[in-house]
Amino acid sequence: MAAAPRFRKDAVATPQGSGETGASDGKHPVDETLPPLRMFTSGLQHVAAMYAGVVAPPMIVGPALGLSAKDTAFLMGASLFTAGLATLLQTLGFWRIGAKLPFVNGVSFAGVTPMIAIGKGEGDDALPIIFGAIVVAGILGFLAAPYFGKLVRFFPPVVTGTVITLIGVSLLPVAFNWSQGGNATAADYGSMKNIGMAALTLVIVLLMRKFLRGFLQQIAILLGLVAGTLIAIPLDMTSFDALRNADLVGFPTPFHFGAPQFQVAAIISMCIVMLVCMTESTADILALGRIVGRPADERTIEGGLRADALGSALSPVFNGFMCSAFAQNIGLVAMTKVRSRFVVAAGGGILILLGLCPVAASVIALVPLPVLGGAGIVLFGSVAASGIQTLAGAAMEKGENALIVAASVGVGLIPIAAPQFYHAFPEDLLVVLDSGISTGCVVAILLNLAFNHLGGRKGAAAAPAPEPVGVLH
Template sequence: MSRKTSTPTDVLERPEDQKMPIGSAFAYGLQHVLTMYGGIIAPPLIIGSAAHADPAKMGLLIACCLFVGGLATLLQTIGIPFFGSKLPLVQGVSFAGVATMLAIVNQGDGITGIFGSILIASLIGLVVAPFFAQILRFFPPVVTGVVITTIGLSLLPVAAGWIVGNDPKAPDFASPANVGLAAITLFFIVLFSKIGNAALSRLSILLSLIIGTVIAALLGKADFSHVFDGQIFAFPTPFAFGLPTFPVAGIISMVIVILVTMTETTADILAVGEIVGTKVDRKRIANGLRADMLSSAVAPVFNSFTQTAFAQNVGLVAITKIKSRWAVAAGGVVLIVLGLFPVLGRIVAAIPGGVLGGAGIVLFGTVAASGIRTLSRVNYEDNMNLVIVATSIGFGILPEVNSAIYANFPSWFQVIFNSSISSAALMAIVLNLVFNHWTRGNAQDASVFAAAGTRAIPTATIRTLRDGDRYADGKLIDSDGNEVPVVDEAAH
């Protein structure tokens, strides 16, 4: 007599653990790299220029950021005990700290002061990460939906910047040709998504970027002439800019940045967990935050900056439906290779901004749509959740509408509230506490901002229903699957 065995539920394969062929994994991984490449090289370009780095140092800085981003991605996706969320999250240099790092450079501490401040602040973040993860219960759908929606909306200006260009004085700024390239790229994304072939649909972003770049090259809008300028191979040299220094003001400012990046990473972990359809608990968030902080602490050694999850790649996971963390891990390997071979990075950097912007419209819009889907599950009846959503999104988008709104506030304040993601998250958390946790003093009757009261169905209507009747797709269906006609009272 054979004994029946059962498989424990905790060993069942999760969506993010799904294996795939190596070739497919690297194809999707490359798509992730192309999606975030412009974002990961922008901070080193900005900081390097402010620090008056020569072209060789600038190239080294970019290569180091790619290299460290790849290592951080592997740590986050593959994970080791206590480090890594094991979710499909791409890591890279965070935009949140750019303003603070510029302030450190301008105060005379230079790029070594930035590295020292990041090192100490990241070690502090590593210590507080497990405690930070305890706030998970303060991230219900009304909060996570706000944050995810704001992530998508706040990234759309990045796509617009790619399309029009970032230099208003450039002769091709906002040129119809650049807008046309974005439109062509967008067209092919929609086309490949429409085609019934699943492989083409999942690779729609990558294929559209390639086609858009080829068309741009034929039109003379893609410049590959500088691809072979500089070193072909360059291993990141530790402390290539000198040993770090530790300015107290810089450290305090970077601690604030670290808290902001931890808030953003928590939101991204929750967002990708929602998209993948997997369980995200406090332990997993703590492991993800520890990976962030360890990567950020190691980054200055290899001439890079604070690391965080890239929100645009969360959108790529949503649109491609490729939930495997191994595809993103392959992208981490691609980033490491790009960091070791700057010539390959220069090829990717030659993709025109208009092409990137066309893809960004879909990617970032998908993130916002995922947030809206989360908000659709929120209960708005007889509560103030509508006020929480409206106020938090509006407050978060303010810096995107007018970047000068906090220009006269202290730098630490700007670091927090010039980030749409962190400001929306903070507002949503506070309002959720005020209305849904500290309920003492709440009005008994809903305000004019609340949704309509509880639904009610007349008794006469209930009496006409029979066992097995159900309402689906706008139709009343009986237990045998036949449609029951719905007529107005006069006809009845």
């Protein structure tokens, strides 16, 4: 197992006014703690960035399985609660579990379509069957994590840069959909009012990043979301219904929908989803490691994947779905330059409280999707920019690296540019093919092996990874 890279104090300079003490006490910025207020507000910003992504899968799966509005709301609270638990596993960790990076976990979108397919026609047994399959897939993923950890040597800059770029580009359509209103069937979807609000939020965030300094500059996204929401209230773009109807306290009762059931077909389907999640999480861990200036080694990846899998296996106990990395929060780390894992752990604690307090969760839900979309454009674009920055050090002039990037990005963009491209393929394959991150990652790895490792061409491989830059500039 490769040794963990030594942190160079001069390689990752602490941004001025960031609130981090840099190397003054010998700690890496990832392991530093911030003052309580900054810890809370920075953690809250992570929650605001991921909230819609956490509650969206249960909002889709619940109605598709015929659940009532009350049961769907219960699933949403459970998803917040389990996302918080999984995030604490990643950031704090124990034994050899957890990447111990500012890594946010939540419900994976990769499982939405397979879960709906599994639950159709099963009636009251739908969720128990889904939960049983997730438990088994999580356990198998936990056992497979050490083998995935050994793949780190197959992720040189030409591969990681490509995948990081695809992560950002793949997330941008989510921000565009939010900017239009989020619901394609709504009468005002794509209206000038929605897009205008998204554009205004984007401008507010950019102005705050330009003119604010120190801590206020770091929480520009959060301030932009607050400002956009306040502007949206008199424009009747914010609904208070969820807040009025929410209970003050609500605990996700274990096995609320019944004890898990185990069906072979469902288990196989969710195991495929687990492999997809592990592939994407590996890329995300590598991306985040570069951004924070602590490049991920085999042990880091292994710990991160174990936390993913353990979080997924425990999630169904509290009525949650499969958990994986949230790439949008990588963009937030890159943009704010706050690299402390304890900040994200604070965000995990906030998620747990939101899951236990429906009223508090409803306050976050007040943020209109167009407002969230405007901020999301900056967040997700930051991820893509980080990938481009990594590719700048990938020796594109040597060997066939430019060809690797071209083919991988091209294949990875297929699900984004042509969503129906694979419509004639078997449904089980769509779990992988519909993820541009997964397909682009696989293509990049295979082409890197073919051009830079096989046939005695190892010397033409991508240049060594550049010195960690820590964050975007």
